[in-house]
Amino acid sequence: MTSGTILRAGAEVGTPVDLDLGGAWLIDPGSGRQGPGGLVVRDGRIESIAWLAGDDAAGIDDAGVVVAPGFVDLHAHLREPGNEAAETIASGLTAAAHGGFTTVCAMPNTTPPIDRGAMVGAARAAAIASGSPVRLLQVGAATAGRAGERLAELGELADAGVVGFSDDGSPIQRSDLLRNALAYAGMLGLPLIDHPEDLGQTSGAEANDGLVATVLGLRGWPSSAEVAAVARDIEILAEVAADVSGARLHLTHLSTAASIEHVRRAKAAGLAVTCDVTPHHLALTDEWIAGSRRWAWQALDDDGRARDPWRDHVLEADPFDGSLRVNPPLRSAEDARACLDGLADGTVDAIATDHAPHTQVDKDVEFGLARPGIAGIETALGLVLEAVGAGLLPLDRAIEALTVGPGRVLGGAFGGTSGSAGLVEGAPADLVVFDRAARWTPDAASLLTRGWGGPLLGRPLAGRVLLTIAAGRLACEDPAPA
Ligand SMILES: [Zn+2]
Numbered sequence: 001m002t003s004g005t006i007l008r009a010g011a012e013v014g015t016p017v018d019l020d021l022g023g024a025w026l027i028d029p030g031s032g033r034q035g036p037g038g039l040v041v042r043d044g045r046i047e048s049i050a051w052l053a054g055d056d057a058a059g060i061d062d063a064g065v066v067v068a069p070g071f072v073d074l075h076a077h078l079r080e081p082g083n084e085a086a087e088t089i090a091s092g093l094t095a096a097a098h099g100g101f102t103t104v105c106a107m108p109n110t111t112p113p114i115d116r117g118a119m120v121g122a123a124r125a126a127a128i129a130s131g132s133p134v135r136l137l138q139v140g141a142a143t144a145g146r147a148g149e150r151l152a153e154l155g156e157l158a159d160a161g162v163v164g165f166s167d168d169g170s171p172i173q174r175s176d177l178l179r180n181a182l183a184y185a186g187m188l189g190l191p192l193i194d195h196p197e198d199l200g201q202t203s204g205a206e207a208n209d210g211l212v213a214t215v216l217g218l219r220g221w222p223s224s225a226e227v228a229a230v231a232r233d234i235e236i237l238a239e240v241a242a243d244v245s246g247a248r249l250h251l252t253h254l255s256t257a258a259s260i261e262h263v264r265r266a267k268a269a270g271l272a273v274t275c276d277v278t279p280h281h282l283a284l285t286d287e288w289i290a291g292s293r294r295w296a297w298q299a300l301d302d303d304g305r306a307r308d309p310w311r312d313h314v315l316e317a318d319p320f321d322g323s324l325r326v327n328p329p330l331r332s333a334e335d336a337r338a339c340l341d342g343l344a345d346g347t348v349d350a351i352a353t354d355h356a357p358h359t360q361v362d363k364d365v366e367f368g369l370a371r372p373g374i375a376g377i378e379t380a381l382g383l384v385l386e387a388v389g390a391g392l393l394p395l396d397r398a399i400e401a402l403t404v405g406p407g408r409v410l411g412g413a414f415g416g417t418s419g420s421a422g423l424v425e426g427a428p429a430d431l432v433v434f435d436r437a438a439r440w441t442p443d444a445a446s447l448l449t450r451g452w453g454g455p456l457l458g459r460p461l462a463g464r465v466l467l468t469i470a471a472g473r474l475a476c477e478d479p480a481p482a
Contacts, residue, residue: 011474013097014131016044017429019469024065024433026051029400030422036060039067041429044472049425064437068399069422070102070430070470072406074193074276075168075252075352076377078104078136080126082111087357087450089123090130092377095355095449097134097468097475099378100402100432104134105410108141109169115141115152117160124161133473137163137410139193142181148173151180158188163410166193168252171229173199175236182240186247189412191274193250196229196259197328206368208329211308212286216319218367221329223256230259234266234273241272250409251275253354255328257338264347274409276352277339279383280374280455286330288455289367291315296336297390306333322363322370323453326356340392343401350406351384351398353377357451364453375451379442381434382461389436389462428472438464 011017022038026049036057040047052060078092087095089106096104106123108114114123120138127136140157142165144150154165165185172178172194185192202225207213209220230251237249254260254275266273285296287309292299294314301307309315324330342348356373363370376383384402387393404422421427439460440446447454468476 013474013476014133015474016472017041017469017474018043019429021067021433023060024067025060025062026423027066027068027396027399028423029069029396029404030424034062034396039423041469044428046423046425046427046429049423062395062436065433065435065466067423067431067433069403070432070468071100071381071402072103073101073353073355073377074105074350074406074409076104076106076355077109077357077373078106079357080110080123085359085450086362089126089136090132091448091450092355093127093130093132093134093136094476095377095447097132097470098448098465099353100381100434100465100468101377102134102430102432102468102470102475103137105137105139105163107166107168108139109146109167113141113146114138115144115146115157117153117156120157120160120162133470133475135470139164139166139168141165142167142172142192143177146170148177151177151184154184154188158190162190164191164193164250166195166252168193168195171195171197171199175232178233179236179240182237182247182249183244186240186244189246191248191250191409191411193252194229194233195253196226196233196251198225198228201225201228205329206325207289208286208331210286210332212290215310216290218289223258223331223335226254226256226328227258227262230254230262234262234271237271237273248272248274248411252352253278253281253328254339254348255281255331256335260338260342260347264342267347274349276350276406276409277343277348278352278354278376279380280326280376281328281331282336282340282343282387283383284330284455285333285336288330289319289321289324291317291319293317293459295386295390296333297340297387297392299333300337304334304337320367321455322365322367323374323455325367325370325372326374327372340387344393344397348401349409351380351401352406353380355449357449360452375449375454378447378449379454379456379461381463381465382456385436385463386461429469430471431469432465433467434463434465436463440464
């Protein structure tokens with residue numbers, strides 16, 4: 001193998017891959033190992049891995065081509081059934097592969113919601129019919145019809161193979177139902193995934209409650225609406241766990257410093273709580289709604305406080321871009337930094353995209369009317385690598401939070417070696433190859449999601465995905481690798 005060489009089989013999507021790759025930086029979070037090396041894939045299996053040392057390793061560092069296990073997304077909205085104009089299972093899996101993901105957990109807030117076992121089979125059939133080798137895992141609804149009035153058929157859903165339960169899109173508002181959901185999910189060995197939001201504080205809310213919302217005249221979505229829900233969920237978990245030892249709570253898309261601190265304390269107390277953050281809550285802030293386009297870490301002063309984008313004269317884009325409306329909202333630079341710090345110290349288990357595609361008619365409207373969500377599964381790696389490049393997150397920790405971190409959240413439901421086993425000789429190749437040195441610019445032509453627009457269009461990002469191999473088969477290949 002020669003330095004920097006990627007020999008390709010020219011395979012078609014869905015067919016087994018043969019690959020000789022040398023002169024790359026390998027990261028294997030499962031074994032904790034990283035360094036210069038290469039690997040050989042034959043007929044979809046990792047035949048050999050060579051870790052290089054001495055002269056052979058000269059000039060190979062983690063700033064160029066990186067090979068890692070395929071990414072696992074705990075949280076994506078694929079919109080099928082019900083809103084196929086925004087995304088389908090097929091288009092969503094194609095976009096996922098373009099983002100480096102080989103496993104995607106689909107949220108059940110489709111129309112109708114995935115609250116019965118037979119619907120899980122239909123989703124799986126659509127994934128198979130798509131021809132994509134990206135693995136679709138389904139999250140089942142926690143309450144019937146996601147109506148928040150009685151539990152869904154959790155046992156039936158578990159038998160059908162769901163990997164967790166969630167009413168995402170909405171919180172489980174009734175505390176008695178949350179208690180029962182945690183207990184039954186725990187007995188079934190599955191996590192309860194909550195979208196923490198106190199709806200009593202967010203009616204009509206448009207943007208993070210703070211300077212930007214005040215100046216722009218947008219209705220505020222206070223931090224406390226998330227923090228109060230996180231605190232409630234953890235308190236209930238603590239009681240349920242005393243009776244049901246398997247009860248597990250996963251808090252998704254945390255966005256505030258105080259929420260991260262609650263999870264930090266709960267973990268220290270030994271509770272079975274896990275959480276994820278999204279790339280956009282790490283890298284973007286509410287000042288983007290005013291027209292700023294600097295990264296979250298560039299918006300902090302030396303004392304760690306959010307700067308004033310008006311005083312800094314950094315407003316360069318039109319304000320009120322509906323593509324920036326998201327739930328929870330983009331927060332302050334302090335909150336984004338707390339999410340990054342939580343990720344770095346292990347409080348945050350996973351980076352999840354909350355990929356939420358919408359059609360143009362649902363997004364290209366007055367800010368407060370835009371449907372919440374960012375179609376971010378293809379730009380997730382780029383945002384994370386921007387934070388890595390800024391020195392705020394070690395690369396291996398970022399990769400861990402995209403691979404074995406979410407795998408641990410799923411636990412046994414992740415399926416061990418049938419998923420992203422890591423860089424292991426003899427295992428099916430399930431990996432992503434990306435070039436940190438190659439920047440790319442997302443635009444309507446390069447993105448494969450059906451979702452409209454997005455705040456990152458036209459903005460160069462770090463880290464181009466060259467190749468994604470899922471379960472030994474080609475999932476995505478950059479048409480023009482560096
Ligand atoms: Zn949500």
